[in-house]
Amino acid sequence: MCADTTDTTLVPDYKDTLNLPKTDFPMRAGLPRREPEWLARWERIGIYDRLRDRAEGRTPFTLHDGPPYANGHLHIGHALNKTIKDMIVRSHQMMGHEARYVPGWDCHGLPIEWKIEEQYRKKGKNKDDVPVVDFRQECRRFAEGWIDIQRDEFKRLGITGNWADPYLTMDFHAERVIAEEFMKFLMTGTLYQGSKPVMWSPVEKTALAEAEIEYHDHQSHTIWVPFMVFSEDAPQGMQSPDDAPEDFGDLIHAKVVIWTTTPWTIPSNKAVAYNPKIAYGLYEITGTPEECWVKVGERFLFADALAEDALSKARLEPSMYKRVRDVAAEELGRLGLKHPFAGLEGADGFWDYAVPMIDGDHVTDDAGTGFVHTAPSHGADDYECFVKRGWIDRMTHNVGEESEFLPHVPFFAGLQVFDRKGKEGKANPAVIAKLVEAGGIIARGRVKHSYPHSWRSKAPVIFRNTPQWFASIDRPVGDGQDDYGTTIRQRALYSIDQLVKFTPQTGRNRLFSMIETRPDWVLSRQRAWGVPLTCFVKKGALPTDPDFLLRDASVNARIVEAFEAEGADAWYQDGARERFIGDAANPDDYEQVFDVLDVWFDSGSTHSFVLRDRPDGTADGIADVYMEGTDQHRGWFHSSMLQGCGTMGRAPYRNVVTHGFTLDEKGNKMSKSLGNTVAPEDVIKQYGADILRLWVAQADYTADQRIGPEILKGTADGYRRLRNTMRFMLGALGHFSETDRVEAKDMPELESWVLHRLAELDTLVREGYRAFDFQRVFQAIFNFCTIDLSAFYFDIRKDALYCDGDTERRRAARTVMDLLFHRLTTWLAPVLPFTMEDVWLDRFPGDDSSVHLQDFPETPADWLDAPLAAKWTKVRAARRAVTAALEIQRTDKVIGASLEAAPVVHVEDAAMLEALKSVAFEDLCITSDIKLTADPAPSEAFRMTEVPGVGVVFEKAMGQKCQRCWKILPDVGTHAHPGTCGRCDTALG
Template sequence: MTDTAPDYRDTVFLPKTDFPMKAGLAAKEPEILARWGKLGLYDRLREQRQGRERFILHDGPPYANGDIHMGHAMNKVLKDIIVRSQSLLGKDAPYVPGWDCHGLPIEWKVEEAYRAKKLNKDEVPVAQFRAECRAYAEKWVAVQRAQFERLGVMGDWADPYLTMKFDAEAAIVGELLKFAESGQLYRGAKPVMWSPVEKTALAEAEVEYEEVVSTQIDVAFEIVDAPNAPELVGAHAVIWTTTPWTIPVNQALSYGPEIEYVLLSEGDRRFLIAESLIDTFYFRVFASRHPGEGRDPLTPLGERGLVDPGLRRDDDGDAAGRGATLWRGKGAQLEGATARHPMHALGGFFAKPRPFLPGDFVTTDAGTGLVHMSPDHGEDDFLLCKQYGLDPVFAVDGAGMYRADWAWLGGQGSVINKKFVSADGPICADLRAAGALLAASDDFAHSYPHSWRSKAKVIFRATPQWFIPMDREQSPSRSREGLGEGVSADAALAVTSPPPTPPASGRGDNGATLREIALDSIARTRWVPARAENRIRAMVEGRPDWVISRQRAWGVPIALYVNRATGEYLNDAHVNARILAAFKEAGADAWFAADHQALLGADHNLADYEVINDILDVWFDSGSTHAFVIEARYGEGTRANLYLEGSDQHRGWFQSSLLESSGTRGRAPYDAVLTHGFALDQTGRKMSKSLGNVVDPLKIIQESGADILRMWVASTDYFDDVKIGKEVLSTASDAYRKLRNTFRYLLGALDGFTDAEKVPVREMPELERYVLHRLGMIDVELKAAAEGYEFNRYLRLLTDFAQEDLSAFFFDIRKDSLYCDAPTDIKRRSYRTVLDILFHALVRYAAPILCFTAEEVWQVRFPSEDGSVHYLEWPELPALPGDDAASTEWSDVRALRVQVTEAIEPLRREKRIRSSLEAEVTVPEALLSPAALAELFIVAKVTEGDGITVTPSDYHKCGRCWRLLPEVTDDGALCDRCAEVVQPGVVA
């Protein structure tokens, strides 16, 4: 085109829009949030959807302490995407956010404040302490609520549920009383996980496992009687343990009936151990005598110069010399044998003979093949000892100290203190002085439970606690067990665990156990992903009775009265009704300030009853939320369509809710459960402040906007653990920009579009009908992905369609028609009609994920004070005629287009042509007409020939549309189409 050629730029119909390419989400999103608040978006949507099919996603309550982290953000965004997508599908999808407000984390924080002031929490009136806990929770509820709203989470923020609201506390105690009324509670002394630092029992879900290094010791118990093997009398049975602090509470030794044991000698002493563990036993013993020596059991002792002549075996496995095998036999021969405690000289408890008991849990994986039994501090120990009449003695108190009257180490501890239990500590020192310590070393590495709040070690400790039994048939008439106030340790031994599992007697509240009902409910629930079912099933199959009591102050009390004479809790409907009324009026605080005689009424004397002040496990609180959130708002018997939380909640909220509802309603409180993974750093490590790898969602929102974070959540394979970091977020940002650009193009291309311009589908060119066909296919897949909660697939479908089908194909091809055809041209009108259909579909599809951007897009095109994209429902696409372009082999055409584009590229790089418009192409098979193919390939000419070849065109370029066409007589002249369009009256 020469310098004097006419300038036709003003005659080209370029897209026009005020929608900016630069999103500015961090500044724009708060404005949109404020508009939604003013509009009352959530409430108005509830009004619009009234009477529609309801979809309830029940919010698992986060804990009200501290700013939200990436796990919170991922969880809440995923919930919001699902709720918004269900609303888009035309359902009434309410979302009631909630908070877990009771329990140890909040109490611990308040206690920390007391400790900083050198005050003792136990000296503070309980009402004052609970008020401070409530204020702490209220503070963080307000902080987190604002942070969740900033993520774009739409819900009933004006009326969330809080477990500390009076109505909630009343409902929680009401659920507890349902268990009490049906005989599904008992008070028993069993070992539970106990935190000596926090001085309370813990549930499995409140425990995390960390690698530690413990002290391991080998201790000799002298055998005093062995009726089936008299040769063993005077010998020493050797036990190995990594919890030396349990030796002062030892009551028995356990053996494996089928294990082969041998009696070996060292000098004038003889030791009984499992034959297969001789080598490892020798290494531990000699390592303690020869510090610094290696302990690799693969290296023969003799080769390392550590063999004592009295501890040697010959080549066939028998001990040699003075160490010859003195006796060999099955563990069953130890039946009836007894040993004496190493500290037997202290008398009393320690002077009692320690029986040998058969244990099917005894293995030869490690140790000596003999296990010391302490029913106070182990589940296996408790059950086996209980079977033989040996009960807990409660020697270790709540702080991990031996009680003051204990004959050995009384008043000393703590048992989790490394120095106290070390090889040089008082326990080992006393055992060494008694000649019973054969080996001790502080080097045993293993996994050990810790409180996930205080991070301190926990112990198994037998204490009187309240339990919900897993294997007791439900029956309202079942007798209750209990402990009275001030019961001594000796009296407490009479408390028994629940009876063994009865034979199955069918389903139903009175014919099945809680475990059976829960397992049946699991089978009737949809688990997403499906593999999650196996995980929770295994957990419920193997879980012990539910410990529901805590020895704390902040929470819902176990509002029961226990008869001091019988140990049974009171089960009186009139009393229970008065308790519930008091809780509804004043919340759980009412129990601690109650006139208990008034609650008991005239039929019962308070002097006859112990008032229980233990606090309910917070998992019981959250497990009861379905009662005071779902049923209270939507009707008795209503259950949630979906629960959604992280995979750790199989042992937490998913399970506590399942057990609570199964015990009170005979079914699960949910129809489906979705499990997502955890958010890890970019290298796949767990986020930790100490590692400095925490990715803060609040910072991302502040810098990039919530929609970028939402885009990332939807893009992940969230059924597994996911990674996030700068690189990952950069990928999400790039995908966002491309989608935003698609919307910007649609808004610009549709400038001025009205219904009068629309073209019926049957009159459209094949390309338009093909794109609508593709849209219909994507629509079906998107709906299936939304209903299957597969938003990774959903987003990929959406972005791939926008990039590959639209931007790189449809928009690219039709930009010539949009820019240069006359406004009245059927092809241009058809294109804009399809763009309008695409706009209405894509903005809806994107709205659940990009809730802010979709609203911005909608308001740019359809500005309205009271309108919102989130009122819209799933798009209704136009029906395609039976002979639509879908029957054409468009996939072949598109594949050929890709090949042609690749063939053109070398000429561009060599600067033989500047654009594909200057190319002439030969293709082996003309799938469409040459003119149609030229338009699709965006080239000057297409001919049919051998293979794909590309040459520069000799045609001249149109000065307006820049196409090279045969009718253009000179560069800069107009083609026939453009000449017609620029006539006066055609171009506005």
């Protein structure tokens, strides 16, 4: 007969006899409200210190923290960065290491100094009127305030670490070590003072390193300037036109045209460069439009590929000029040129010098004229061309620290390239106007192009020749640590190739190419808040003199002793020069250097006072991991590499892990002006820190990350599914004890298959965590929880868990739940520390209890069973066909639940059929009965293309509905307990 004809009025209510889930674990997480409670608990029980005690004797694993800057609230990039670091540390701790994490802060430098100056300006105070030590103390207090704020914000993200004793680059010991590390460069001959063009911020009035530069679109003036040929056969060493022989030819009085986007550098021109590989020609003007700066009969030299474009900028049609002949590179090399301002009245001969033609590989015919205006004081390529020729004495010093022309420059003295706000000054227009007056321009325009800006002030920078202190990366270091090379560059390239592993591998190529081509390191900054360059120079000596720098171990020892006790402020106290030089030399013979070190030297040195000097550092001063954003290939990864190679002979890290940037949901860069920023604080208030952490774990952090309301909503939905999985386990494990445990060898096949999957996952999880591949780890666990467990194993075993008595099957299922619990909570704890603590404490409450004091459980290798897994792959495939067939019947309202069905399953494959007959397939499909047959499936059978050879014919179950388990079976009503099936009757006793 058909389903459910039992008169339920005569049947007892069996609900209370079921083994229903028992747990207080809430369905709603309430993370924003509850997470602070766990933070307070971890602090109360001293979780970080307890981990250190528990891990004593283990193999250390140290992630060295790249210090954030102490000057503002955290942004979403900070959250991404610190969460990845935390997952690395937590996972390695739970894999059996002594995983240490000492957070730190970068405290010196321009941004903080700039903030204090802004405060001064608002109060009408002048920084220069304030004693330098007082000013430095204000900077210190400013940094201290932000450190306290950021520390709380980082802790709210669930970041574990030694928050009670972080490292600060402004601690006295740190300042002592930074100075000590600098003095190693001094003593080994790596340090030198040079005069060369560096990127200079007129707003901040200091030199900047490449790592402090970012590129933005900028509209510049662009001009085409002719330099008149005054002679052939002009030797390249000539200083004035008087040095050149009188050898006239058809190039005499022709004009070599340059193109530049920096008109302000024309007053400092010292040469014009060409490339011998480029084809050049002599062009004569045969006609002109009404308004034009060129005249009929004038002759100009251009690269042939650029002549038409350049002359069109002068408003000339192709019919208005003709190409006279080729001009060979040999001819160009003999030419001497006049500066466009040569002979101007009022210039007092300032520009009456010869401008030689020089060859240079940096010259191209991609844009411009094929000739490059060369001002060696204002360009890197220009400078190198002069260094190669030994012309360093021809460097100019025409531009001051505020980008103003100095008083000795005719016509332009005092005019700025950029003002103190980074806006265009009067220098460019004045130079252009003077060129027009002198007949030294044939065309002008404006061009929008990528231009270097300070990443702090966001203002444009200039190249400016200034005396600076450099660390040579190609001089032999002379410290005897030559295992990996004798120069910093050699050691760095060897470290990258042989000693460091990069995640992702592209990071290796990026850092290698930067180190391979980088210039010497500019160490000096003309500021006040930082560690000073602790050295003395001899008065009257040249930088090339062997006694220019005072190198004395006793002087160094006095400096580091003072810094340890008093901090770097000791350098600025009255009498510091006499105090530190002591009797090593006559203090009156030396000048004290007051430049401060590039803050990248500070952060690059942190390995010395964190890894080397702290008791929770490393035995060899080398970190297992440095992990930062991709911009740090030119920043902290880079400076740490240079500093480590200069002082200890190799990179201070074994692994470099790199993450991308954070973008909005549309892939746009976040900007306050666009209103598309996502603040960590706002996410935490709405969802909780674990949702933010889950966002990190779900994404491929090695690429740029998108975040926004819809993405976070999807993340929260995934979290709820995972939470429900954990809640089901907790409910099933109510009152589980060791007496319920079943040995793995005695498990039913379904449970043995789950153990097999756990063994597979154990390997994947450990490999993934060791490779810092959190996306792979989380996706594997999440898919296991939602597909293998919730949608398959839990769905099937609900019946046995709820309705069985004390059966082996139920005990085995609960044993598996216990094994799942211990693995899933620990595997997920690095990603979701708050939630997994909640799960753990629900089952194991107590003041000393915490999931974070656990390790990943060891998983027996013999749980792996490949033949069993292969068999169950077939079983699950057939099950998918059955459940899909039943879903159609449910949708059509033929049945309300799958237990009303007893389908016939036609199976063509003999091996699959045998597999299905060896298991309780009706239980797996959650039907009351099922018939398996090798007979060919009839035409009306349901089929799935993904499961070939399986056809399902729907049939309703025959019998009555058991009032306890709801299965429809023929024997219901024939047992002692009314309305029950045989299994339920037995369970009721």
